[in-house]
Amino acid sequence: MKETYRCWAEIDRAALRHNAKVVRDRIGSAEMLAVVKANAYGHGLVGVAEALADDAQLFGVANLQEALTLRETLPHPIVILGPATPEERPVIAEHGFIPTISSLEEAEAFDRLKRGLSQFQDRHRHGANGRRAE
Numbered sequence: 001m002k003e004t005y006r007c008w009a010e011i012d013r014a015a016l017r018h019n020a021k022v023v024r025d026r027i028g029s030a031e032m033l034a035v036v037k038a039n040a041y042g043h044g045l046v047g048v049a050e051a052l053a054d055d056a057q058l059f060g061v062a063n064l065q066e067a068l069t070l071r072e073t074l075p076h077p078i079v080i081l082g083p084a085t086p087e088e089r090p091v092i093a094e095h096g097f098i099p100t101i102s103s104l105e106e107a108e109a110f111d112r113l114k115r116g117l118s119q120f121q122d123r124h125r126h127g128a129n130g131r132r133a134e
Contacts, residue, residue, distance in 0.1 A: 013051040033079060037062035057077070059074070059079070060080075061078060071095060077096075079097075080098065081100055
């Protein structure tokens with residue numbers, strides 16, 4: 001018996017681009033981060049990101065694997081919104097991904113990897129205004 005799916009989602013890339021332009025009109029020159037985590041919420045990580053590539057300056061993904069997948073297609077800065085395991089930190093630093101820092105220990109670990117917090121601060125994550133964290 002052939003499997004048939006009765007539920008599906010069709011993504012209109014033109015509508016995605018239109019919505020991004022509406023957001024752009026509202027936020028002015030502020031940078032736009034397009035969150036495409038969880039495979040773009042089940043709609044296809046790469047396809048959705050490609051549709052938004054001209055409008056978004058950054059992309060947010062759930063984990064390192066999604067970041068690596070997206071990097072194969074797009075050069076944009078990528079923020080990893082989920083926590084990183086200690087084993088993932090060197091790969092994150094090596095590829096220049098922007099980690100989400102949730103503890104002093106994690107910040108110190110990235111600092112030891114010679115990454116410091118410069119990309120993290122430059123992107124004004126979590127309300128930071130570009131000044132060095134104290």
